[in-house]
Amino acid sequence: MFLLTFTVVNIAPTRQKLENDVFTISGIAQKYNCALKRLDWQQEQGFTSSLVLGENAIEIQRGMTTSSTAIFIPFMTKELRMDGAALYYGMNALSNNVIMADRKRLKNPNGLFLGTPGSGKSFAAKREITFIMLMTQDNVIICDPEDEVRQEVA
Ligand SMILES: Nc1ncnc2c1ncn2[C@@H]1O[C@H](COP(=O)(O)OP(=O)(O)O)[C@@H](O)[C@H]1O
Numbered sequence: 070m071f072l073l074t075f076t077v078v079n080i081a082p083t084r085q086k087l088e089n090d091v092f093t094i095s096g097i098a099q100k101y102n103c104a105l106k107r108l109d110w111q112q113e114q115g116f117t118s119s120l121v122l123g124e125n126a127i128e129i130q131r132g133m134t135t136s137s138t139a140i141f142i143p144f145m146t147k148e149l150r151m152d153g154a155a156l157y158y159g160m161n162a163l164s165n166n167v168i169m170a171d172r173k174r175l176k177n178p179n180g181l182f183l184g185t186p187g188s189g190k191s192f193a194a195k196r197e198i199t200f201i202m203l204m205t206q207d208n209v210i211i212c213d214p215e216d217e218v219r220q221e222v223a
Pocket residue numbers: 184185186187188189190191192193
């Protein structure tokens with residue numbers, strides 16, 4: 070169990086815009102069965118609590134289980150971006166960052182393409198082979214029982 074204080078900071082150029090924003094945000098929160106409390110007369114405490122100082126000056130707390138608390142941790146994607154002679158392996162679907170890896174420097178250098186028929190497994194493998202030929206001095210040895218690669222090269 071954790072005791073959680075969740076603060077949201079709203080900043081707007083005018084008072085009227087701020088009122089409108091707060092109204093809109095309350096509506097959105099209400100849709101998900103959440104009630105936001107406006108920290109009237111406690112804005113300063115609310116603001117300092119939202120900074121990464123590890124200080125909480127707001128006394129409103131809620132008991133939450135570990136898994137419910139974990140939802141609020143924003144770092145939920147794992148990035149793979151190696152420097153040096155790294156190859157492009159596509160985009161991270163969650164963070165939209167590029168995935169750059171040099172398999173030979175990972176814990177296990179083996180690789181496997183998984184996917185439904187027609188999803189691009191062979192294409193991805195051929196793209197990787199092309200990158201290896203362009204970027205490294207490695208030998209490329211293709212074992213191809215279906216004779217798919219030779220047909221396309223020829
Ligand atoms: N990244 C991609 N962008 C555009 N088209 C792609 C991409 N990957 C695959 N394709 C196309 O999708 C089709 C199926 O790809 P393929 O690699 O043969 O699939 P698989 O081997 O998984 O069955 C091919 O016509 C290929 O040109």
